[in-house]
Amino acid sequence: RKEVEQDPGPFNVPEGATVAFNCTYSNSASQSFFWYRQDCRKEPKLLMSVYSSGNEDGRFTAQLNRASQYISLLIRDSKLSDSATYLCVANNAGNMLTFGGGTRLMVKP
Amino acid sequence: DAGVIQSPRHEVTEMGQEVTLRCKPISGHDYLFWYRQTMMRGLELLIYFNNNVPIDDSGMPEDRFSAKMPNASFSTLKIQPSEPRDSAVYFCASINPGGDTEAFFGQGTRLTVV
Numbered sequence: 001r002k003e004v005e006q007d008p009g010p011f012n013v014p015e016g017a018t019v020a021f022n023c024t025y026s027n028s029a030s031q032s033f034f035w036y037r038q039d040c041r042k043e044p045k046l047l048m049s050v051y052s053s054g055n056e057d058g059r060f061t062a063q064l065n066r067a068s069q070y071i072s073l074l075i076r077d078s079k080l081s082d083s084a085t086y087l088c089v090a091n092n093a094g095n096m097l098t099f100g101g102g103t104r105l106m107v108k109p
Numbered sequence: 110d111a112g113v114i115q116s117p118r119h120e121v122t123e124m125g126q127e128v129t130l131r132c133k134p135i136s137g138h139d140y141l142f143w144y145r146q147t148m149m150r151g152l153e154l155l156i157y158f159n160n161n162v163p164i165d166d167s168g169m170p171e172d173r174f175s176a177k178m179p180n181a182s183f184s185t186l187k188i189q190p191s192e193p194r195d196s197a198v199y200f201c202a203s204i205n206p207g208g209d210t211e212a213f214f215g216q217g218t219r220l221t222v223v
Binding site for chain 2: 044089
């Protein structure tokens with residue numbers, strides 16, 4: 001079993017839709033969490049950090065549930081430019097960053 | 110800063126040959142990571158360094174893989190001998206944990222072993 005698991009998708013949604021991704025992690029010692037975005041044939045880039053209290057950045061909302069060991073990402077009012085792969089990341093002790101397999105999102109006109 | 114710099118961007122080599130991938134982290138970042146990405150297995154951590162010292166190499170597939178960080182501004186990942194199953198995109202990333210631990214990735218090296 002992978003340490004960080006995600007539904008690979010793809011999620012095909014129309015423009016303007018709201019879409020949510022979940023991610024589960026198995027290492028209860030994981031200290032911090034992130035969502036990264038990766039465009040086709042590009043490197044991953046930080047989208048946002050995930051805090052226990054939940055945090056929002058424009059159309060994006062991230063939530064962390066430590067008790068259930070899952071992280072979520074909500075995208076409202078999807079844009080064509082949101083089409084990408086979204087990677088869930090757990091930072092374990094010692095700054096060891098473990099990535100999930102990614103969830104692919106396709107936003108259609 | 111130019112960001113994390115990897116070379117070469119693309120490498121095509123024959124099975125059995127030695128391959129060396131190079132990485133220059135962002136100046137001041139004291140953690141450096143090597144990842145491998147394939148469609149089947151996603152992004153896998155191979156090894157990471159802190160202050161030039163390898164911290165965890167449990168992700169290195171086998172003895173054919175080795176990584177070094179002789180100084181704070183340079184790291185190499187070597188595969189000897191290479192095999193077709195090593196074909197993947199290899200990413201290097203660096204972080205400055207004194208900041209917000211955002212990992213900055215290089216553009217990757219796309220390795221094809223034929």
